[in-house]
Amino acid sequence: MLTPYLKQAVAVLLLLLSAATAHAQTAPKATWIWYPGDYEIWLGNQMQNRRTERGTFFPVFWRMDSHYVLIDFHKDFDLAQPEEVELRAEGQYNVKLDGKPLTGAPTRLTVPAGKHRINLKVYNQATPPAVFVWGKTIASDGSWLVTYEDKEWIDASGKTSDQSGTTWLQAGAWNFDSPEARPSAYKLPTEERRAARVERTAQGMVVDFGRETFGYIKLHGLQGKGQVAVYFGESKEEALATETCETLEYLPVDQPQKGDRTTSLSKAFRYVNIRPEAGVRLDSVSLLYEFAPVAERGKFRCSDAQLNKIWDVAAYTMHLNTREFFIDGIKRDRWIWSGDAYQSYLMNYYLYFDTPTVNRTQFALRGKDSVTSHINTIMDYSFYWFISVYDAYQYTGDKTQVQQLYPRMQSLMQYVLGRRNPDGLLEGQAGDWVFIDWADGLSKKGEVSFEQILFCRSLESMALCANLVGDQPDAATYQKLAADVRAKIFATYWNASKGALVHSQVNGQPTSNVTRYANMFAIFFNYLSPEQQQQVKQSVLLNPQVPKITTPYMRFYELEALCALGEQPYVLKEMKSYWGGMLDLGATSFWEEYDPAKKGAEHYAMYGRPFGKSLCHAWGASPIYLLGKYYLGVKPLTAGYATYEVAPTLGGLQWMEGTVPTPQGDIAVSCSARQIKVRGASGSGTLRFRSKTKPRCKGASILAKGNGQYEMPLAPSREYQVTYQAL
Amino acid sequence: MLTPYLKQAVAVLLLLLSAATAHAQTAPKATWIWYPGDYEIWLGNQMQNRRTERGTFFPVFWRMDSHYVLIDFHKDFDLAQPEEVELRAEGQYNVKLDGKPLTGAPTRLTVPAGKHRINLKVYNQATPPAVFVWGKTIASDGSWLVTYEDKEWIDASGKTSDQSGTTWLQAGAWNFDSPEARPSAYKLPTEERRAARVERTAQGMVVDFGRETFGYIKLHGLQGKGQVAVYFGESKEEALATETCETLEYLPVDQPQKGDRTTSLSKAFRYVNIRPEAGVRLDSVSLLYEFAPVAERGKFRCSDAQLNKIWDVAAYTMHLNTREFFIDGIKRDRWIWSGDAYQSYLMNYYLYFDTPTVNRTQFALRGKDSVTSHINTIMDYSFYWFISVYDAYQYTGDKTQVQQLYPRMQSLMQYVLGRRNPDGLLEGQAGDWVFIDWADGLSKKGEVSFEQILFCRSLESMALCANLVGDQPDAATYQKLAADVRAKIFATYWNASKGALVHSQVNGQPTSNVTRYANMFAIFFNYLSPEQQQQVKQSVLLNPQVPKITTPYMRFYELEALCALGEQPYVLKEMKSYWGGMLDLGATSFWEEYDPAKKGAEHYAMYGRPFGKSLCHAWGASPIYLLGKYYLGVKPLTAGYATYEVAPTLGGLQWMEGTVPTPQGDIAVSCSARQIKVRGASGSGTLRFRSKTKPRCKGASILAKGNGQYEMPLAPSREYQVTYQAL
Incomplete structure (x- = not known):
């Protein structure tokens, strides 16, 4: 039996070993891939066609494009050992190993050791062709190549053309990182929220969610037969203006037992005016707040x-x-x-x-x-x-x-x-x-x-x-x-x-x-x-x-x-x-x-x-x-914040502080008339400021540029504290 | 009581009247319409993606295009009386009358008397946007105009742009002439046919349909659990060559009670080699012959x-x-x-x-x-x-x-x-x-x-x-x-x-x-x-x-x-x-x-x-x-057989006869070394032939062109009989 200490040591060792192995195999993370732009265009169509004006479909007036319906995906691999690979596709597909098609539409494939090419070709009229491939070292990701025309004709002897002149692009991807996370099924997440205030009227209720919001309206304890009209308003005036409010939804109800119902399209509003017909009743209303899961780094x-x-x-x-x-x-x-x-x-x-x-x-x-x-x-x-x-x-x-x-x-x-x-x-x-x-x-x-x-x-x-x-x-x-x-x-x-x-x-x-x-x-x-x-x-x-x-x-x-x-x-x-x-x-x-x-x-x-x-x-x-x-004063000077500038300008404020995100870490700035604190991100920064007096900063050299202008280099991810007197 | 003669006269009168009314209303036949080329491209994708090679999906190697997903359809009408119009669409749609959207997605609309424009705008990602509109005089057909970008933006006051520069094309159509005949549901017809010969073997049966054919195989009286392999062959050799035949289908069977099953894809063959696994039995096999319903006029x-x-x-x-x-x-x-x-x-x-x-x-x-x-x-x-x-x-x-x-x-x-x-x-x-x-x-x-x-x-x-x-x-x-x-x-x-x-x-x-x-x-x-x-x-x-x-x-x-x-x-x-x-x-x-x-x-x-x-x-x-x-010798000289030539050439045959179709009627030709019979179509024809002797034709004038060449005009739809002696 291992002592707890030994157990822990073994666990750490195993962890290190597995990390090392993973690195040796350079196992990339598998993700769903597609022809670049195609999922984006398709998803754009889905989103943009949710516009309605007073219940009527209201589409764009420019050309809506669509995805290519037939896409070839491939990548070359050089394997030290044979590898079992799992395959999934959105659409009708075939799989080729070194140009030879496998029978049917396999969901599994063994790739022998050595140099090999895996091709998948996928047809999908309704949603973008996409694939997900994963093995020990093989994984679908943005390094795969894709085309909508492989031009691989064969001659009468069966030989494939070797001068096809096809343009291959790198695959598009986002964050659909499991085989179950099918891109075509993507939906923004929702969270249920309560109303801030409910005003019951003779005709129904006017619900205030406290501030502008977005999502679906959930009607709780709905019962009866008839229709519920939901009038949305960014202002209370709009929600009450049943004849001129911009968006509305009529829900047909036929519910002998009490139950919950949700509006069919997510909408923008602060207020909703709920008007059930006679014969329809409901207990209360909540919001399914729909949002993009993005983090506020700034x-x-x-x-x-x-x-x-x-x-x-x-x-x-x-x-x-x-x-x-x-x-x-x-x-x-x-x-x-x-x-x-x-x-x-x-x-x-x-x-x-x-x-x-x-x-x-x-x-x-x-x-x-x-x-x-x-x-x-x-x-x-x-x-x-x-x-x-x-x-x-x-x-x-x-x-x-x-x-x-x-x-x-x-x-x-x-x-x-x-x-x-x-x-x-x-x-x-x-x-x-x-x-x-x-x-x-x-x-x-x-x-x-x-x-x-x-x-x-x-x-x-x-x-x-x-x-x-x-x-x-x-x-x-x-x-x-x-x-x-x-x-x-x-x-x-x-x-x-x-x-x-x-x-x-x-x-x-x-x-x-x-x-x-x-x-x-x-x-x-x-x-x-x-x-x-x-x-x-x-x-x-x-x-x-x-x-x-x-x-x-x-x-x-x-x-x-x-x-x-x-x-x-x-x-x-x-x-x-x-x-x-x-x-x-x-x-x-x-x-x-x-x-x-x-x-x-x-x-x-x-x-x-x-x-x-x-x-x-x-x-x-x-x-x-x-x-x-222009106040925190942060901007890249070369691509991706490899070099950047921080030039805080109070503009009349007594103090300010904040962060600005970069590809590798956030830049933190705080500034008053006497002190500037900066923590750089991964690139090389330059702090620029004006001071009446000679500024000081421990462990940094400050260049005077004349006219009260000063410049100071910022090393990656280091924190600096400058004492100065704002000019 | 009317005499039979009078009855007939009245009937003729009524017929003439109704024809005149129809003309006054110019009531066209309603048909499903779409953006020209879009249904064709989409249907082409459907058809071409049915290729399989030994059960593996085998798509084209060039770019497959797709339909425009958002289409605007419109036509202007000038109505003597208000008219009730029915509307159907394949896709999510809206309807505008004189530029004003109607609520929701109406299936019925009343168009007032006078000049009016009907617009439908349809979004459909999976199948081509299409509409079917019918009233007393209003009908969707190839005279409607369509675009994939109407460019109808509005300014801040709500005024629509009047200089959009949009290209409108005439709508595409085929023969989907009822609201139920949705273009996206189109399938070629099939007819059941018996086998010509069945050879039962230890492993199953080899069925000969007597000649090359196309369609689905129907397995009758199928029972048991396991798989039935169907190997197709244009030759018997191919059907028997289970390892190298070009097309096949494996049908999984789990059927405790006897029943019928059909293969999933229509295929080409003369022979099919049916191999049920042990535990699966079937009584017989027939063909669902799939064909294009085109008439052989030639x-x-x-x-x-x-x-x-x-x-x-x-x-x-x-x-x-x-x-x-x-x-x-x-x-x-x-x-x-x-x-x-x-x-x-x-x-x-x-x-x-x-x-x-x-x-x-x-x-x-x-x-x-x-x-x-x-x-x-x-x-x-x-x-x-x-x-x-x-x-x-x-x-x-x-x-x-x-x-x-x-x-x-x-x-x-x-x-x-x-x-x-x-x-x-x-x-x-x-x-x-x-x-x-x-x-x-x-x-x-x-x-x-x-x-x-x-x-x-x-x-x-x-x-x-x-x-x-x-x-x-x-x-x-x-x-x-x-x-x-x-x-x-x-x-x-x-x-x-x-x-x-x-x-x-x-x-x-x-x-x-x-x-x-x-x-x-x-x-x-x-x-x-x-x-x-x-x-x-x-x-x-x-x-x-x-x-x-x-x-x-x-x-x-x-x-x-x-x-x-x-x-x-x-x-x-x-x-x-x-x-x-x-x-x-x-x-x-x-x-x-x-x-x-x-x-x-x-x-x-x-x-x-x-x-x-x-x-x-x-x-x-x-x-x-x-x-x-080149033998019956029929060809148009100007577009659509407005004028055409008939120049029969026996080329060693004793006689020949046949018909050649034209846009308006068939041209019938029969020819021996002594006689040429021609019945023209609606255009103006010219008969050309060579004769050793002076040719004759009742009611026609024949021009001698020298060197034994003769030319004779053919009036629309008339029949001619020329006596000559072939040179």
Whole structure:
């Protein structure tokens, strides 16, 4: 009999041994795999087709793509020993070992020692072909290769073609890591929640869940025969407005015994108005809260209670709008819009750093070739997509996503380039929605400067991505095109006397109209000289004569431009008044549009409908991004935070503290006027700050850069404490 | 009481009245409609994925496309009175009247009098979105418009975009003419048939169905527990070869009481070898013969009994290979191959004139954009597809199919043009299968003349189709490209001393190799001068030194070329010896390949497998086409038989008679050396024949064209009897 001590020692030894063995076998984790983008597109269709408007199915107005229905998966292995492998597939399939088909659709296979290739070919019309393969060392994962056309013809003698010229991509995957976790069965999780307040009326009950939320309504103790009408409201007014509320569900009931029932579609609401017909009764109502299981790694706290509340409500708004994909708003569309998603990506880098949701959203937005329309039909939205791909690489360092998307980037850019006018600029052609922003009277005529700015940035992103995937010739082409467009932008739109880029050129003539859009993007894209930056700041950004922005969407960029110019104190006030303004009106999540000049239920109206406006819109959550990037001051300098900057800026706060997620660990920053504490992540950081006095930090060397600027290197995962005096 | 005469008069009057009313209402027949090509592609996937090889799923190696999952259907109506309309859809859908959505997914709608638009928008991931709409005057049919992207965005005020630039196509349809006849549920019909002979053995029974057939095997009086193995054989040898037969099915049985069971997949065979495990017994076996319900309108009979047998077996071969689509062979692939289908189209024009099957097959072959491969990966097969589209128009006069396909013709041609080498010629690049024919040692290197000939004809077909759809600029472009390629062909491949086009150019040098392929196509494409034609006839077609063709596939064109040169007597002998040779070997359908030099079971082998060869291959049925077009001598001169030619040529027969179908009626021809009888169809015909003496025909004027040639106009649907003396 072993002594307890010996037992423990043996256990540790066994653990070490098993770990070593696992390493020697480099046993990867098996996961369900598919053709990259296919599951994403399919899941996008599932999600987006859940939109209803007053009970009527309301689908998108652009092309919905679909998965390839027939996919070949393969990988080559070199085995020291024969290996038993288990196989599962979603679809009708065959299995080949070294090119030879096995009988039937086997769920088990023995691979002999030595070099061997396993192929699975799967057909599935309804859901994406997917496979799960696992053995001791063999496992399906992103290293498998996939194609929708293997071109493996045979000649009359039975010989397989050896020059098929097939393009193989790396398999797509997510986190379906067990054979039972079939991708096609995926559903967001739910949790049951109680109501905050129930008001019983003659016709039924009005239930308040305390704040904006999302999920299914569960009716408890339902009994009788007839119908229950469920009217959803983001506001109480909406839930009570049975004739004009945006969403509703009628449940037919035929239940002699008491029982529970759940609504069929998950919906957004704070209030539900339950109206059972005579003959139907129910005891109570609860919520099955449906949510994306993402972790909030980004944090922010500061000396200003209102700003803390803003950050919390922004984070909640972001969480509600983070679903299978990053969507625009939870009540109405629940669609994936590229411009909206672009902001969600940026906020995500400061909140979840959930790269799979970014990747999924990018794939779902892009869809498949051929290109017959801009993304979401919107010209600007194609551009945000290009820019987002390189941005994502900069934050995540995930080159695979760029490689997988690159062919689709090329074909979309080819479509865009094919729509240039003889001047080489882009104007709206039939079928092009020039969106820019929701703003009354905003002109979309002619060549709008804002679109050219995004076009230019897209070409630059193409050049960067082309270089990344080793396509130097195209990189040079895109770089040249970008330089040409940039020169043309300044030749066409820069109005020196106004100190601004004008809004558009119509019939070959620049207009004299100045709007904020092109100007603010030109700032943080760094297209302006320092003099031009200052001119734009005064004559556009801080000029109340230039039409105000009334959507959080474009306020995102407006405030980012001001932050990039060091105007954090001004932006802080703006955040407090704009987002604080919504809170003062009782907002529990941030809105699609907010015009402080409006009153009462006017705030709920949009699109000509009394409750058309979304009161929980992803683009309402921008303080997350602004506070993380421009106050905590954290951003990557090279891809995936291999190097990064921390440049805390209090902007009028007494103190602030928070974390910013990176691919390998979080960066923690806390800052007051006297002290900066930083704990780096795995890359090499640089702390930048301004100080009246000579700063000090134990175990670190601080470089004075003149003018009160200081710079200090941050080693991976180390903690630093700097004493200084904020300038 | 009415007199019988009056009764009749009233009946006629009522009939006329009802016809007039119907006309006033123009009440069309409602049918299920979809996005053109989508149902065809989806059904093609269903059919083609039924291939199994020894029980293992065996899918295609090219890209399988799929339907668009979200489709908008609409039509504008101008109603004299309000109308009740019924609606059905395959998929999740909404209905809009004049742009306003109705609540839920209504199955009924009242359309007020006046001008109104009905929209249905349908989402269906698994099967093609389809709708069926019917009222008194309103009906879903091919006049409805469809799109996969309506681009109907709204602005912030709720106003719908009025400049969407959407492409609307006419809806696709077939014959699903009742609300219950859902397209996704379509199945070919079956009929139960008895076996011709049953041989009971120790292990079970071997059943002979008397000739090649297709369908499900029904096991009668099955009882016990275990498995029944069903081995299929086109030959008895194959059915007995349990280890090497191409198709089989294992049925698990657990049936305490006697009952019937049917195999799960329809298969091709003449023989089945039934092997129940010990513990399983069965009484008998029958066939559920599965067939396409197409009518044989084309007929042929003549003085030669063997030729009659050849025609019958060819027609049966064709019928077996006419399924949901025109397929290559019923045993093995059951896929849609463009080169094989091209011959089926041509045979179809002389047998069924079933235009829907042609249209379906063309859509399924082409699939969707973007183009990433030749059709079936085969260069020649892309070309047959182009040519087939214009050919079909010539026979059917159906311009709609050309209009629907034209954008896909353009994109496929763009792909082809993008693969030209610097010389402007096409050679096989990685991924291009240069097929030509199954022939040992046939070189595919460099630029093969055969491919350029098909390329040239494809460009000519593009020019003709471009003109048809009113795209004159592209018509001119394609015409110019065709002329360039044609000039290049003769400059490169014509070898004056050999009196032939050589096979290929390798490394910039024409080879001296002469094969039949390019030469025979050059004849019936009419690319040769009369002198060149005679040279080619002698030095290639009738020259035994030039490698012989061993597939009925290329014999089709070889014999067509000879017919075009007036060599009907020679071709008759060839048909009798080649197809007669297969009959002599006991063929009950015609084969994929036939080399008279082979012996016994050697005939069954191909692709390195003892029973790899298909014994029922569509391309084996070419006598149907040759006899109809070059002996009965019937062909359209302008689209849809608006004008046509009848030029009977006995080619050594004493007499022959037959019918050739046209879009409006059949053309009947009977001919001996003394008499020609013709009954025309709805178009204007021209009878052409040669006579030693002055021919006579009552009520017709015959023009002498010199050299014993005569020409006689044929009025629509009239019957003529010409007395002459065959020259």
